[in-house]
Amino acid sequence: xxxxxxxxxxxxxxxxxxxxxxxxxxxxxxxxxxxxxxxxxxxxxxxxxxxxxxxxxxxxxxxxxxxxxxxxxxxxxxxxxxxxxxxxxxxxxxxxxxxxxxxxxxxxxxxxxxxxxxxxxxxxxxxxxxxxxxxxxxxxxxxxxxxxxxxxxxxxxxxxxxxxxxxxxxxxxxxxxxxxxxxxxxxxxxxxxxxxxxxxxxxxxxxxxxxxxxxxxxxxxxxxxxxxxxxxxxxxxxxxxxxxxxxxxxxxxxxxxxxxxxxxxxxxxxxxxxxxxxxxxxxxxxxxxxxxxxxxxxxxxxxxxxxxxxxxxxxxxxxxxxx
Ligand code: AVI
Numbered sequence: 058x059x060x061x062x063x064x065x066x067x068x069x070x071x072x073x074x075x076x077x078x079x080x081x082x083x084x085x086x087x088x089x090x091x092x093x094x095x096x097x098x099x100x101x102x103x104x105x106x107x108x109x110x111x112x113x114x115x116x117x118x119x120x121x122x123x124x125x126x127x128x129x130x131x132x133x134x135x136x137x138x139x140x141x142x143x144x145x146x147x148x149x150x151x152x153x154x155x156x157x158x159x160x161x162x163x164x165x166x167x168x169x170x171x172x173x174x175x176x177x178x179x180x181x182x183x184x185x186x187x188x189x190x191x192x193x194x195x196x197x198x199x200x201x202x203x204x205x206x207x208x209x210x211x212x213x214x215x216x217x218x219x220x221x222x223x224x225x226x227x228x229x230x231x232x233x234x235x236x237x238x239x240x241x242x243x244x245x246x247x248x249x250x251x252x253x254x255x256x257x258x259x260x261x262x263x264x265x266x267x268x269x270x271x272x273x274x275x276x277x278x279x280x281x282x283x284x285x286x287x288x289x290x291x292x293x294x295x296x297x298x299x300x301x302x303x304x305x306x307x308x309x310x311x312x313x314x315x316x317x318x319x320x321x322x323x324x325x326x327x328x329x330x331x332x333x334x335x336x337x338x339x340x341x342x343x344x345x346x347x348x349x350x351x352x353x354x355x356x357x358x359x360x361x362x363x364x365x366x367x368x369x370x371x372x373x374x375x376x377x378x379x380x
Pocket of ligand 1: 212214215216264303331332333
């Protein structure tokens, strides 16, 4: 009989590979299990996590301009749709949006969100896709004609990718979305160490709970023996790479079993669980351009350096995802 750990083949490989590496790391997507998705949603309301608040305000201010660029009957595709607060604002501002395709790994949230959007926007066709948007996916075709396709990718999630991965992902989105499509990309360009450390290690402890939950997740899915009390969440500003990192630091020299294998930790040894690049605006704009997107505008919140870019796709053949 196969064990639970053997069944989870791909994540197990990622986990073991990461835990044997130096420094140790875990794939960041593991943070977003059902509990993690809930905790992340809670983070977006935390006072110290300025990103969501600032982006919501920027989006609200720029929505009329965005709606004018997108035009009527749009098909909106949103990788990593989450709870959909920004989506609702966008859909309400667009002129008769036709189709909405949310893509997410959190099944309960995806289903609940789709159900409530169908009630809130009765004319909108909602076509949820359950899956990891960094992997090849099939996007359902709309059943009625639509106007422009808009890929909505706010929330600084692009910062969670390595720069080369970000380029590959944005290129894939350009292929998927087609020649006349648009993207609305939101990212945080803040490089203020103090603000970032506070945002990623908030005083309410929500980010710490979110980070530690990854160990509980690995305990269940990979038959591991992490004692959460023996690890501590830490936010670290990596100035050289211009990124904020989340570390889980071992409070003791200890050995943990993961899928039957012993993994040793020194006192103070970290596991890197997530990083978010805080690219300078010009850097991210260059990544967008080299991924097949023509930047049309840049909207900025100068107080926190939150940016949104509407950009238009250039024509390329489809690769990676299909419709
Ligand atoms: C989803 N992502 C953009 C968040 C970020 O800011 O990197 C995840 C997060 N991690 C800790 N707090 C928020």
